[in-house]
Amino acid sequence: MKVLTSPIAQPDATASTxxxxxGVSELVILRYFETLNEGAFQATGHLFAADGEMQPPFEQAVVGVDAIAAYLQAEAKGFNLLPRQGVVKLLDGDCTEVQVVGKVQTTLFSVNVSWLFVLNPEKKLLLAKIKLLASPQELLSLRS
Known part of the structure; x- marks a missing residue:
């Protein structure tokens, strides 16, 4: 008896969205927000390069596709990311920097956020740095 296995579907960073x-037309960035909002954290992780890095606010960097997916599974459930606008800039070495601002909504709070992405020439995420844009009082109210 022959058992057929199918590989885990990889997200298509070039798929339409x-x-x-x-200000942003980079499809991998659009897919990042879509997959996160869908709760498809494995798909989000696969948008990163093998040594890609996510830098969440107030935490250590998370490195690697599987580690990023596991982190998102544990920490990002129920988040609704609402990116508004962004700026794209070409960097040396055929890399691309994308800065996006918007909001993140959860069942408990809403906060302004900025995201800084760096894409390699293959359009994989090398870096996703997330920064909360809130006053100290707003940040303290999130802790209670």
Whole structure:
């Protein structure tokens, strides 16, 4: 008896998307927000390069596809990311920097956020750095 196995589907960073972010047309960035909002954390992780890095606010960097997916599974459930606008800049070495601002909503709070992404020439995420744009009082209220 022959058992057929199918590989885990990899997200297509070039697939069309319905999400729009003013100033940003990089499909991998649009897919990042879509997959996170769908709770498809494995798919989000696969948007990163093998040594890609996510830098969440107030925490150590998370490195690697599987580690990023596991982190998102544990920490990002129920998040609704609402990117508004961004700026794309070409860097040396055919890399691309994308800065996006918007909000993150959870069942408990809403906070302004900025995301800094660096894409390699293959359009994989090398870096996703997340920064909360809140006053100290707003940040303290999130802890209670």
């Amino acid at each position: 319905t999400l729009t972010i003013a």
